[in-house]
Amino acid sequence: MIPFKLTDELIEQIQQLIATKKNANLRLMMKEFHYADIAEIAEELTKDEATYLIKLLDSEKTSDILAEMDEDLRESILKNLSVKEIAGELEELDTDDAADIVSELPKDIVQEVISEIEDKEHAKDIVDLLRYDDDTAGGLMAKELVKVKENWNVLTCVKEMRSQAENVTRVHSIYVVDDEDKLKGRLSLKDLLTTSTKTHIRDVYIAKVDYVNVNEKSEEVAKIMSKYDLEAIPVVDEIGRLVGRITIDDIVDVIKEEADKDYQLAAGIYQDVEADDSIWELTRARLPWLILGLFGGLGAAAIMGGFEEMIAKHAILFFFTPLIAAMAGNVGVQSSAIIVQGLANDDLKGSISNRLVKEMLLALLNGLILAALLLIFTWIWKGDFLTALAISISLVVVIIVAGIIGTFIPLFLDKRGIDPAIATGPFITTSNDIFGILIYFWIAKLVLGI
Structure with a gap:
């Protein structure tokens, strides 16, 4: 079987057939395509063109096409179908797919659509499935067996x-x-x-x-x-x-949806959105975490302001602030990503304390190696061993703390019934930036005796 490839030429050809109403040619062309491919084609057409295509083809095929296509496009097409036409599409679908479509219909026509389904046992099964929440086994199952x-x-x-x-x-x-x-x-x-x-x-x-x-x-x-x-x-x-x-x-659909949601949470997007959503919807999804990042930055700036006198005497400390913040954020995200993955796959074994100890030892090893490299570089660059030592010690402690926070927070969120994927994004980065800068200047102050 040759893999389907959607091209601009194919879309233009289909649009031309629709515009000239060459229905026989259009039906013949669509006969060669899988319903999933036709759903992909429909998503590249205008809403009117997609509706024309759906009305042209037999319900036996269009029902699967509707189940496969994007929800927003499907909603637009269904608005242009009569109650009887919608019922005809539902009759051709398995009960789980039919129930999914019914749940998206305006409430005022649901009863009419159900009553138009000729197979009353099929209609009864669809209504039964509507009782269950979407994220449960009842919401996923089909009655056919x-x-x-x-x-x-x-x-x-x-x-x-x-x-x-x-x-x-x-x-x-x-x-x-x-x-x-x-x-x-x-x-x-x-x-x-x-x-x-x-x-x-x-x-x-x-x-x-x-x-x-x-x-x-x-x-x-x-x-x-x-x-x-x-x-x-x-x-x-x-x-x-x-x-x-x-x-x-x-x-497979559940796994894909969960992966998409976790990816968006990790990127600082707290609700399910798609690239073609409105600017307002995209803004609502992104803005809360951006505001958190803003306050995190203001908090970091306030902390640095408390060490203004020390920074004035040792300006080199200021130059290493981005490095410390970046390392804290990177280590925290790495740690939390591993934990979130383990929670998702149910691979985490042992107690939380053992996991924290393991992560602390790992962070210590990584921190010592990185700190040694930083110590040598800073000492050679500035010739000030004590300052280089202060920065290096700070880096070790910051990495350890970031590793512990990155491990503990997703475990804590999971225990509280909150999606731990939220801990792999700006939440961890922002909190570790603040803690990292505070620890950095505090240790530098102790070592330098200021």
């Missing part, structure tokens, strides 16, 4: 599976339930094919099966599926009844 009763024999089981599989895009697993729909285990396809048709499922199913509760956080679901290399995982309700399944494609 294959399940069999433990008291069926193999022959009955196969017949039922054929019937159920018609509504499932891909069968990852066959789940076994009791008469009350409580999850009992899973069924091996190999065992099913090699067992007598009269054998009962309860005699051949595998009792061990990984599952999650509907209220489990999506990040925890992602960790479980990643740890056990699962393509799908069943979801049970509060009393153990099988209510849905989560597939790997949903988890």
